[in-house]
């Protein structure tokens with residue numbers, strides 16, 4: 001049978017636990033939200049680095065595939081193979097699908113991964129080289 005007293009006792013004893021849980025949920029959500037906010041701020045700062053003028057210039061120029069091919073033969077085939085099939089260095093036929101242009105430019109000019117040397121070339125040559133690398137995965 002139904003007793004009013006039972007209901008009263010039950011509901012008062014469970015309110016404390018429920019409130020605690022809501023409070024914990026609230027705190028957890030707050031933590032998650034602030035963590036996400038921190039990450040967003042970090043990404044925002046990283047993405048707003050002043051653009052590298054050399055990279056920007058190279059990206060804005062139209063490259064000529066044939067000139068890029070010549071540059072590649074002179075500078076890169078020794079390690080990446082005559083048809084970019086890979087030798088000492090990895091094959092580059094699909095590299096434009098794996099790396100974006102900025103990453104490729106950095107790889108070429110910074111020599112961050114020995115034994116690949118760093119290359120100095122004018123932005124037009126870089127644009128040509130990029131055009132050639134893009135032509136490889138067609």
Ligand code: HEC
Pocket residue numbers: 071072075076077078079080088089090092095098099104107108113114115116117119129
């Ligand atoms: C002395 C040998 C050598 C020469 C010359 C060389 N590379 Fe490399 N390259 C490498 C090696 C080794 C790697 C792999 C580095 C690594 O594993 O981190 C590499 C990596 C790369 C990558 C990154 C590939 C990837 O999948 O991450 C690119 C792009 C690249 N080279 C482009 C070039 C271009 C363009 C030239 C010519 C201008 C060139 N390389 C000349 C040895 C060379």
